[in-house]
Amino acid sequence: MTATGWAGADRRLAAPREFFSAVSTIMVKELRSRMRGRRAFVVLTVYLGLLALIAYGIYTVVAPSARNQAAFGFGGPTFANASAIIGQTIFSLLSVFQLILVCFIAPAFTAGQISLEREKQTLDLLISTPMRPGAIVAGKLLAALAFVGLMIVAAIPISAIVLMYGGASIDDIVRQQVVLLATALGFGAVGLFFSALLKRTQIATVLTYCTVLAFTLGTVMLFIFWTVLVTRDATNVGPLGPTQRAPEQIVYLNPMVGMLDVVANTEPGGGGGIASMMNQLRGTPGVDPTLGGAGGQVCKGNVCFAADQFGNPIGNVAIDPGPIVPQAVGGYFWPRFVITFGALAILLTIASARLVIPAPMRFAFRRRRRGLPPLPEGPMTAEAGSRVASPIVDEIPSPADD
Amino acid sequence: MTPVIETRGLVKRYDGELAVAGIDLVIGPGEIFGLVGPNGAGKTTTMKILATLLPPTAGEAFVCGISVTEHPIEVRRRIGYMPDFYGVYDDLRVWEYLDFFARCYGVPAARRAGMIGELLEIVGLSDRRRSYVETLSRGMRQRLCLAHTLVHDPAVLILDEPASGLDPRARVEMREILRELRGMGKTILVSSHILPELAEMCTGVGIIDRGRLLRSGSINEIERSLRATALLNIDVLGDAEALASARDWLGTDPRVGDVLMTSDPSDGATRLEVPFDGGADEQAALLAAMVQAGHRVSAFSHATSDLEEIFLKVTGQQDQVEAA
Numbered sequence: 099m100t101a102t103g104w105a106g107a108d109r110r111l112a113a114p115r116e117f118f119s120a121v122s123t124i125m126v127k128e129l130r131s132r133m134r135g136r137r138a139f140v141v142l143t144v145y146l147g148l149l150a151l152i153a154y155g156i157y158t159v160v161a162p163s164a165r166n167q168a169a170f171g172f173g174g175p176t177f178a179n180a181s182a183i184i185g186q187t188i189f190s191l192l193s194v195f196q197l198i199l200v201c202f203i204a205p206a207f208t209a210g211q212i213s214l215e216r217e218k219q220t221l222d223l224l225i226s227t228p229m230r231p232g233a234i235v236a237g238k239l240l241a242a243l244a245f246v247g248l249m250i251v252a253a254i255p256i257s258a259i260v261l262m263y264g265g266a267s268i269d270d271i272v273r274q275q276v277v278l279l280a281t282a283l284g285f286g287a288v289g290l291f292f293s294a295l296l297k298r299t300q301i302a303t304v305l306t307y308c309t310v311l312a313f314t315l316g317t318v319m320l321f322i323f324w325t326v327l328v329t330r331d332a333t334n335v336g337p338l339g340p341t342q343r344a345p346e347q348i349v350y351l352n353p354m355v356g357m358l359d360v361v362a363n364t365e366p367g368g369g370g371g372i373a374s375m376m377n378q379l380r381g382t383p384g385v386d387p388t389l390g391g392a393g394g395q396v397c398k399g400n401v402c403f404a405a406d407q408f409g410n411p412i413g414n415v416a417i418d419p420g421p422i423v424p425q426a427v428g429g430y431f432w433p434r435f436v437i438t439f440g441a442l443a444i445l446l447t448i449a450s451a452r453l454v455i456p457a458p459m460r461f462a463f464r465r466r467r468r469g470l471p472p473l474p475e476g477p478m479t480a481e482a483g484s485r486v487a488s489p490i491v492d493e494i495p496s497p498a499d500d
Numbered sequence: 501m502t503p504v505i506e507t508r509g510l511v512k513r514y515d516g517e518l519a520v521a522g523i524d525l526v527i528g529p530g531e532i533f534g535l536v537g538p539n540g541a542g543k544t545t546t547m548k549i550l551a552t553l554l555p556p557t558a559g560e561a562f563v564c565g566i567s568v569t570e571h572p573i574e575v576r577r578r579i580g581y582m583p584d585f586y587g588v589y590d591d592l593r594v595w596e597y598l599d600f601f602a603r604c605y606g607v608p609a610a611r612r613a614g615m616i617g618e619l620l621e622i623v624g625l626s627d628r629r630r631s632y633v634e635t636l637s638r639g640m641r642q643r644l645c646l647a648h649t650l651v652h653d654p655a656v657l658i659l660d661e662p663a664s665g666l667d668p669r670a671r672v673e674m675r676e677i678l679r680e681l682r683g684m685g686k687t688i689l690v691s692s693h694i695l696p697e698l699a700e701m702c703t704g705v706g707i708i709d710r711g712r713l714l715r716s717g718s719i720n721e722i723e724r725s726l727r728a729t730a731l732l733n734i735d736v737l738g739d740a741e742a743l744a745s746a747r748d749w750l751g752t753d754p755r756v757g758d759v760l761m762t763s764d765p766s767d768g769a770t771r772l773e774v775p776f777d778g779g780a781d782e783q784a785a786l787l788a789a790m791v792q793a794g795h796r797v798s799a800f801s802h803a804t805s806d807l808e809e810i811f812l813k814v815t816g817q818q819d820q821v822e823a824a
């Protein structure tokens with residue numbers, strides 16, 4: 099063992115490597131203790147079992163009515179259509195359920211990660227190592243996400259049931275996965291942030307779930323109230339223009355909107371109601387505003403119908419879709435949600451990294467960034483305060499020298 | 501001698517409360533320096549500053565000549581720090597625990613396996629390599645934590661109360677390990693509020709109380725600087741009368757305090773316990789004078805005042821100074 103031999107490498111080149119090595123160090127340790135024993139596998143099994151049960155439940159409920167709907171509803175009585183309705187309903191509800199579960203599970207894995215280290219008095223040992231706080235925090239977040247990611251990915255086969263029925267494509271499943279992972283990332287970062295901010299895990303957990311509620315329910319309520327406020331005097335009950343609505347950016351923060359948008363994007367028109375809901379949020383309830391005219395259209399597949407302002411089809415006579423393409427009903431919100439949550443996660447991770455350092459020590463790191471004095475080449479002598487040329491490591495014999 | 505640890509006018513204030521009030525420490529390479537003081541004296545604060553976990557309010561601290569506030573990360577690479585209170589990741593195995601910290605310090609994979617074996621050997625946990633940390637006894641955890649400070653082979657060890665809460669046997673083991681580490685050339689700063697613990701192994705001692713370093717140096721130096729009222733054990737041959745006359749003779753010396761006649765419970769012999777205000781030279785002179793005066797001195801032993809006495813004396817003096 100030579101004293102600090104590795105530390106002599108060129109720091110500039112070594113910095114990124116050191117960062118990622120620290121991230122992987124934390125990940126390995128976290129995953130080692132997380133995947134140990136039965137707990138992780140029980141959680142995974144329960145999660146998958148629950149989803150499978152939900153999928154089966156949806157099927158038994160929806161299958162008979164789907165056949166009825168196919169027989170008497172739009173598009174003529176075809177088996178293909180009935181099957182698509184079943185597939186689509188399973189996909190929609192499964193996506194929403196999975197999203198709800200992820201909203202609960204992801205913060206649970208991160209809300210204690212820093213505060214528990216504080217409570218168990220292990221944080222001092224960790225931050226007295228040369229690892230950057232950013233690497234510690236990123237490692238913790240990624241370790242939590244690795245497990246949540248495993249749960250999400252392990253559930254793909256259940257979502258893939260819909261491929262047997264139709265109604266949702268592989269693309270839809272990929273989008274669903276992207277939204278789920280973005281949700282896990284964002285809410286995981288929220289949990290980590292509160293965990294780094296607060297001393298007590300309990301309070302961090304409570305505040306994390308409050309934030310999750312604010313994002314999932316609060317944003318929609320805010321959007322609705324805001325819209326009501328700005329439109330209460332308006333006599334126009336037709337599609338609301340952008341100036342008459344709350345800024346739609348509010349709902350970019352809502353994973354549920356992102357997921358419903360994915361659902362709305364599925365082939366047979368996204369379950370009508372959901373698609374029109376998305377269009378409500380966008381201020382284009384099934385109609386291209388350039389067409390003008392009251393009411394609008396709603397499209398199922400390639401067939402469009404006249405629609406009221408809520409996007410509900412009026413009658414069952416197909417009309418000319420005009421310039422509206424069927425895909426226009428969905429695919430708008432989810433990419434925006436994913437980008438917003440990605441940015442949120444990055445910001446919160448950076449903030450958490452600052453908070454991991456004990457408050458009084460933060461200034462030292464600030465000083466580091468504003469041009470720090472050069473590292474002394476040798477130790478300071480007591481008498482004159484002058485630098486000694488030889489590095490200290492040469493003066494202290496290492497055990498290997500003995 | 502180049503100091504490995506150096507503090508200059510170190511001050512730390514918590515909410516207006518002075519925890520460390522201007523400490524100047526100079527510790528050379530290869531020393532085991534004991535920081536002794538009652539609880540709340542400022543030992544832990546000083547050590548935390550040196551371990552880059554707390555910034556000083558004023559003053560400077562250097563480890564291996566590197567400022568702890570300007571280059572904390574560089575300092576961390578050179579020190580191994582063991583806090584007074586710490587937790588362990590109990591869902592890890594012993595070797596995984598050390599492996600984790602070795603990775604934290606960037607020790608290459610090729611070196612880790614061998615090094616973990618060596619460290620477990622040093623702290624005597626080789627047979628617990630695959631045990632879970634939670635199954636370890638307190639003493640074992642303490643030794644494991646000590647091992648974790650060594651994973652990156654630091655030049656300096658900062659150990660805050662490494663033997664606190666250990667039974668006597670575990671204390672002895674801990675002491676042996678520290679001695680072994682000193683043999684490996686490490687500079688060790690160790691704190692304790694239990695003084696005899698440090699007396700045997702430290703090359704230097706700093707006595708700290710209420711944030712001030714009251715005395716610093718080797719135990720002998722401190723003793724000398726105190727012109728310690730040494731406690732002499734004097735055996736005089738002859739009957740009780742001879743003993744009494746020796747006692748009376750000693751009583752005439754102004755440097756001698758109240759002489760006690762004690763009987764040793766082990767052999768039943770009676771001897772004199774003489775508090776004597778004078779250094780080694782004066783003690784030798786006293787013995788010579790005593791023999792010249794015709795007292796048949798059979799034993800004249802210098803009951804070395806141990807750290808505990810020194811400590812009580814130093815902090816006692818401080819109290820007197822403050823009372824005056």
